Amino acid sequence: MIIKNYLLLFFVLGFSCNKENKATAVSENKHKNEIVSEEKPRVEINYSDYYKEAEQYCKKNNLNQSKFILIDLSVHSGYKRFFIYDFKKKAISKSYMVSHGCGDNQWGRTSSKAKPQISNEFDSHCSSVGKYVVSNRGVSQWGIKVNYVLQGKDKTNSNARSRAIVLHSWDAISDNEVYPEGTPEGWGCPAVSNESMKEIDELLKTNKKVLMWIIKS
Incomplete structure (x- = not known):
């Protein structure tokens, strides 16, 4: 029992x-x-209208008609959203990770990875949308120590040079996609990884007056 x-x-x-x-x-x-x-999840976006407008803009303003750069800040920062478009091949030839400005949030964090703040104001620490012309190659204190001056061509980014908004690399930026995590945020400059900047630098040294168009649809 x-x-x-x-x-x-x-x-x-x-x-x-x-x-x-x-x-x-x-x-x-x-x-x-x-x-x-x-x-x-990632949403595939049709940028064909942007490609057409960019091509017309480059022809009208005597800019580089081989390639242009499109950055879409409406895409989550954990994804690649920096695109190099080849006008001749009518296709994206390269894509990279890129940061945006932290705005009211803390520098170096990923607080606005899905919804970046946009501003053209001084000390806003925000990214500005609009068309830029990639200008002079300079020396940076960040990444591989190379930067490119950006000339804002629209009302929405007219203060770019005064705000010292440049294209540069940053050690904190990943080469690969990190979604659902985000990319560290700076003070408004489009910053890419060191390895990405090496490739972009080679492109920009041989292609002058390239259009960079930052959008947020």
Whole structure:
């Protein structure tokens, strides 16, 4: 009788633990699914209208008609959103990670990875949208120590030079996509990774007066 009671107790305890483990597993899986559902997946965007307008703009303003740069700040900063478009091939030839300005948030964090603040005002620490012409190559204190002056051509980015907004690299920027994490945010400059800047630098040394168009659709 004693043995039977022990066996019965063992069976009950085993069944209870197994039931509890299953309930925990279900709860964990449900939590994981909820997290995944909260993440915003990549959305393919058709930029054909931007390509056409950029090509017309470059012809009208005697800018480089081989390539131009499109940066889409409406894309989550954990994704590649810096695109080099080849006018002749009518296709994106390269894409890179790029940072945006932190705005009211803390420098170096990723607080606005999905919704960057936009401003042309001094000391806003924000990125500015609009068309830029990539100008002189200079020396930077960041990354590979190379930067390119950006001349804002629209009302929305007219203070770019006065705000010292330049294209440069930054050690904190990843070569690869990091979504759902974001890219560290600076004070408004479009910053890329060191390896990316090496490639971009080679491109810009041989292609002058390149259009850079920063958008936020």
